[in-house]
Structures are given as C-alpha cells and as structure tokens.
Amino acid sequence: MSAPSSTAPGVSVPTSDIDLFSDEVLSVNDDAVFAQLRELGPVVYLPANDSYAVTRYEEVRAALGDPATFSSKSVAFNPQMNEILSGTSLASDPPEHGKLRAILTDNLSPRALRGMKDDINASAEKLVSEMVERGSFDGMADMAVAFPVSVVLDLIGVQGGLREKILPWGEAAFNLLGPLNERAQASFPVAGELFKWTHEEMQGEDLAEGSIGRAIFEASERGEISHESFGYIVHQILAAGMDTTITTIGNALVLLGQNPEQFQKLREDLSLVPSALAEVIRLRTPAPVFGRRATRDVEVGGTLIPAGAQVALCYGSANMDPRKFDNPEVFDITRNAVDHIGFGYGIHACAGQGLAKLEIHGLLSAWAKQVASYRIGAVVPRLNNFTRPYESIEVTDIVRA
Numbered sequence: 001m002s003a004p005s006s007t008a009p010g011v012s013v014p015t016s017d018i019d020l021f022s023d024e025v026l027s028v029n030d031d032a033v034f035a036q037l038r039e040l041g042p043v044v045y046l047p048a049n050d051s052y053a054v055t056r057y058e059e060v061r062a063a064l065g066d067p068a069t070f071s072s073k074s075v076a077f078n079p080q081m082n083e084i085l086s087g088t089s090l091a092s093d094p095p096e097h098g099k100l101r102a103i104l105t106d107n108l109s110p111r112a113l114r115g116m117k118d119d120i121n122a123s124a125e126k127l128v129s130e131m132v133e134r135g136s137f138d139g140m141a142d143m144a145v146a147f148p149v150s151v152v153l154d155l156i157g158v159q160g161g162l163r164e165k166i167l168p169w170g171e172a173a174f175n176l177l178g179p180l181n182e183r184a185q186a187s188f189p190v191a192g193e194l195f196k197w198t199h200e201e202m203q204g205e206d207l208a209e210g211s212i213g214r215a216i217f218e219a220s221e222r223g224e225i226s227h228e229s230f231g232y233i234v235h236q237i238l239a240a241g242m243d244t245t246i247t248t249i250g251n252a253l254v255l256l257g258q259n260p261e262q263f264q265k266l267r268e269d270l271s272l273v274p275s276a277l278a279e280v281i282r283l284r285t286p287a288p289v290f291g292r293r294a295t296r297d298v299e300v301g302g303t304l305i306p307a308g309a310q311v312a313l314c315y316g317s318a319n320m321d322p323r324k325f326d327n328p329e330v331f332d333i334t335r336n337a338v339d340h341i342g343f344g345y346g347i348h349a350c351a352g353q354g355l356a357k358l359e360i361h362g363l364l365s366a367w368a369k370q371v372a373s374y375r376i377g378a379v380v381p382r383l384n385n386f387t388r389p390y391e392s393i394e395v396t397d398i399v400r401a
C-alpha cells in the first residue's frame, strides 16, 4: 500500500495499490480488502483501476443521493460496456432514467408480482423437499442456480430450451461491468448471444400467456413502449437479476450452515426471514462495487474527487462500516439491517428487489421449515468481476425437521 499522495493543491488523497477486480481480491469473500481501504480514508485513489473508491457508509449513501454529481453513465468500468448499456435504466441519468425505469418497475412492482407468490412458494417447498430427500447436494448448482433460473424463465414466459444458457449469460453480463481484463474480454461473445436473443431472436408470440414477458410484449405491440424497450427489459431481468440472486442464495446457505445458532433462531421464528435476508446481503454484499463518473469537482469526506474522474462506490465496504453497524463482522439475523445498501439506494436502487425477495424469502422459509440441521463442507469460489458467487457448496448431513 502506498503513502498518501496529492491530486489537487492542498488536498491529499490516500492511494492504495489494490486492484478491485484482480483474482486475488475477488477470491477472498471477506472484508479484509475493504477494511484496509476504509481505514485509509472515506475516499481512496486506486491507480490500478484509475478510480476513486468511496469506502464508508455515509459517503457512499450521500453519493447515491446525488445522481447529478455522480453520473451512472459510467456504471461499468469500461467505455464499451457503458456505451452498450446506454439504453438501460442502470446506465442512464435523469430525465431519461425516470422513463426507462418506469417501464421496468410497472412490470416488477409488488402488484405485478402478486400473482406469482403462491407458485414461487410452492416451487421452493418442492425443491427443498427433493434436496432433503437426497441428504446432501451442491448448494450452488442444485439450489442457488436451479431455483432462480426456473422462476425467471416462468416470469418471462420462456418455454423450455434456454435453461443451460442463462447462467453463462448472467455471469458474462456482470463480468463485463468490470474493466477489460481477461474475464471481461472472454465474456463479450457470451453477452453478445444474450443481447442477440433478447433483441432479435426472442419472439413475443412464443412467450407464455399470462407471463410478465408476454405482458411487456403486448405493451410493445400496442405502441405503449418501443420494441427495443421490450428487448431491454427482458435483457435487464436476465442480466441484472440472475447472478445477484444466485450469489445471495449461496451466501444464505453458507452463513446459516456455518452459524447453526442463527439457523435455529430462524427455525423458531419464521418472521425473521426478511431480516435474515437483509443480514446476508449486508454481510456478503453480492455486487459490492458499482461505478459512477464525477460530473464536477466534488469534495467527499474532505477529499476532492476531480470532475471527470471514475468513481467506485463500494457498497460492500459501506455495509461493513463499523461507523454504521455495530460489530459488522458478526452474522446476526435479528439485526434487521434494513438500511444496508446491498440493493443500492436512491433513484437506481434495485428495480428487481421485490422479485429477489419473493424468491429468497420463499426458499429460506421452506428451508427453515423442512430442515432441522445441516452442515457446510467445501466451498469453492467462482471469480466474477462484479459479483462474489461460489462455484460450488457442499451441503451435507441434512436432518429432516
């Protein structure tokens, strides 16, 4: 780690040689890296990423509340991807952002999703009961991936065929939000397939009657939204919604398995399910860093970020900031960390969090009802530029409730 340096007369900014997207950083699913950055200062310059990392809770949240200064046109850490994403709510600023987001939220609102709740809960119960019957399974392939893939395919109304594609597509979409390292370069062709499918190959008429995908297609047929928007919405559900949810389910299984006393608390009081999910997302933030560009010189926590600079908002670090959360490294499902920023905050706060919660609440409830205890064996990380998933999780010794 290097000594503090200076970017503007009289204003010093600490620097660090940490590369947020290196194998070394991505393979440690703990807070050590962010703790170092937080202690250096609320803003740390990272030459390896040519970015100003914002590390502490208050400062990250304040930046998210000021989209005029922190533009999302640089949400990714490479210009090509920012260009590709320019028609999405994720990578746009007001006033375009409001219009693009409204189309999405109409279709992902609690009202729009209400009809899916019973089916999602029934699928969760069924999947959990199959896993209990087996006695051991791979927590990633058999649960964390299998469950959201089937829910999202039903949501969009895709009938058969795509199951194997969805994981690599979602993974590639998140790799490409990072800088153009090898992981991102290798992901271009795979992400291109997803874009081709959503924008050229997917036929609205083929989507199941009554699905949200079909409803969005019909809105495009009536001219309420453009055909291009239809493609983008499905694209965002598949790209933004998969690896994040998959990562979170894996993290929930591991944290509850490694903290049996917390799992017992959950079993005794299922009303803790939402608080348990918030705690999992706080402690193991699934997508810990998002980009922004400073539109003007701005002082953050006493440090100048110059106009035009790439900014790295570290949600994963903010969620572990001891200035905000007492004993942040402790997994406590009763903490009710509703003000974590693992879903972001402000105008870009996750548009799919209603769906994510529906899925994961259903799964955690089913798991806590049907399982008395279980063990976590080997966990193998899967490296992604933007998400922190596992490749596999050994779940063993399941005792039926």
Ligand code: HEM
Pocket (backbone or CB within 6 Å): 072, 075, 089, 090, 091, 101, 104, 108, 236, 237, 240, 241, 242, 244, 245, 248, 281, 286, 287, 290, 315, 341, 342, 343, 344, 345, 347, 348, 349, 350, 351, 352, 353, 355, 356
């Ligand atoms: C546990 C699961 C999830 C997590 C942790 C998560 C996290 C996030 C975060 C942190 C942001 C803010 C990005 C920013 O500040 O630039 C975001 C935005 C977004 N998410 Fe999620 N997400 C999850 C699931 C989903 C799902 C299931 C969907 C879709 C069905 C989805 C769709 C979106 C979209 C469209 C945006 C962009 C919103 C905007 O810019 O207005 N997400 N998500």
